[in-house]
Amino acid sequence: MTGGPLEGVRVVDLTSVVVGPICTRTLADQGAEVVKVEPPGGDILRNLAHGSRTRGMSGKFMNFNRNKRSVCLDLKHSDGMAAMRRLLEGADVFVSNVRPVALERLGLDHAALSRTNARLIHCGILAFGSGGRYHNRPAYDPVVQSLSGVAATFHRSTGEPRFVPMVMTDHITGLIAAQCIGFALFRRARTGTGEAIEVPMFENMASFVMSEHMGAATFDPPVGPTGDGRLLSPHYRPMATKDGYITVGPNTDAQAFGFFEAIGRPELRDDPRFSNAAARTANAAAYFAIRAEGLAQRTTAEWLEILGARDIPAARYNTLEDLMEDPHLTDSGFFRTEEHPSEGRIRRTAVPNRFGGGMREDELPAPRLGQHTREVLRGIGYDEAELDRLEAAGAIADAAAPRGEAA
Known part of the structure; x- marks a missing residue:
């Protein structure tokens, strides 16, 4: 990897769907080396989203996983877990959106990993923070939109509770996680020591909503109702x-x-x-x-x-189709057309933020499942005989569908 403010930072990415992948894509876009660890079935976003040419390479997956390498490990297999631990021994950052109780069961919690890598920054993206009764509950974006008051803002403005028709909670929390990792890397540069970071979706969205809408209830006792009446007006729209x-x-x-x-x-x-x-x-x-x-x-x-x-x-007012033809975005080269090695001609978005000190120079297409398993494991000391044995045992895999296989 060359260029970008995070050049030289190695990230092991045990995330799926959107909240984790948007975090690690942000790190990768700015030069970090991101190794995406996937189970034999792959990140569920590979097949969850509508629209693909071949199985396992949906458009949505490709948008959230550029500039990463994919390693396919079965963490239920002892040799697969051994490979994961070896990856983490040389990593700077470990990001997961696996529930804490499951991470601890796997021995991938911060306390366990820091014993062999004291410089590791361990970022756990959670549904709910560790201080409350919801901790360790499962959740996806709409659950958090409902609980955090996002849906209630639509209820106040339109008379009907609704979700933002994007996984907004995932986007926001994932970007906050990338920000927190940047802060932790800065502190590690001064102290030499890593740390655990907890980034909860619910608390972050509650902060997001109530910073805007606590309003007169900021004062104790309240001096008026909650909510910004201008933003909650049914006329606040195009x-x-x-x-x-x-x-x-x-x-x-x-x-x-x-x-x-x-x-x-x-x-x-x-x-x-x-x-x-x-x-x-x-x-x-x-x-x-x-x-x-x-x-x-x-x-x-x-x-x-x-x-x-x-x-x-x-x-x-731009429709989604208008946005792809917006003259400003055309001027800035925001939408780019390129040849994906397995998926053919595709469009993708550019990195929107620019650093005067230099940007990432080499760009990687979204990977096929397990595309880089052998390449990455060779880099941490596995030889071909070991890799053959691990693949035969089912501990590692390259489950990529060949180009042209029907979705």
């Missing part, structure tokens, strides 16, 4: 224009007054309901109604030109 939709964000006084002028209602700047930011928030329903009425009078393109001239934040 608004209709003459030919489509647009989103505008006139939040400062200058922006709001400029918007009033743009819709031909300059007198509203002197209306006490709208004369300052606090008043507009308190009268969010009326403010949204005025915006909706004004925006309906022109096309989206006309509004973008008018509002752009006044430096008022505004953007067209």
Whole structure:
């Protein structure tokens, strides 16, 4: 691996689905060497998501697992576990989203691993933190969205509890885990010692929601209700224009007054309901109604030109298909087309964040299951005879489907 701020950092990745893989993809994109350890059946995301050309290589799996190498180990086999332990002896970071009780049973908890690798940073991504009664319960993204108040924000705004139609909890928690690993690597650079990190989904999402919506209940006793009324308004959404939709964000006084002028209602700047930011928030329903009425009078393109001239934040509404053709993303090369060695021509997203000190130079396609098992194990001292024996015993595997095998 060459380039990137994490060049030289070795990560052993025992994660699956999204919350762990988005964490380790973030590390890999910035130069870390990530070895993805998969069971004989592979990460369930290989086949869970719709859309693939060959079995085990879904589009969603490929998006979350670029720049990694796949090693297929059966950790229920003593030789498979021995290979895992040898991998961890030379690792800088171990990331898992396996429940703590199962990790301890396998002997892969921090206390056990630190005895042979005191520099190891052990990051456990959990559903629930160790301090509460839910600890060790299983959960996926919608369970946490429901429990953490995400679904309740939709209930408050639309009258119906709903989930964000993305695995948002997984994304956010996975990115926080990558951030925590960066902090721990910084501390290890000063102390020489690794540590255990606990990153719980529920607590992180509860913090995410309530930092926004605790509101007047921040004070004890509360000085008003929970929730940001502006964000919870049913009108907080893209608004209709003459030919489509647009989103505008006139939040400062200058922006709001400029918007009033743009819709031909300059007198509203002197209306006490709208004369300052606090008043507009308190009268969010009326403010949204005025915006909706004004925006309906022109096309989206006309509004973008008018509002752009006044430096008022505004953007067209993109469908998922529109997003793939967005002119800004086209300019920046965000969507890239490349040849995957087994899957043929694919599109993928670029790394969005840039480091002036250099980025990862070599990029790896998402791996087939067990594609790098022998390569990685050779690198930690296994010879061909040992690898043959382990494969014959079922402790290691290369279960990759050949190109063209039906999904």
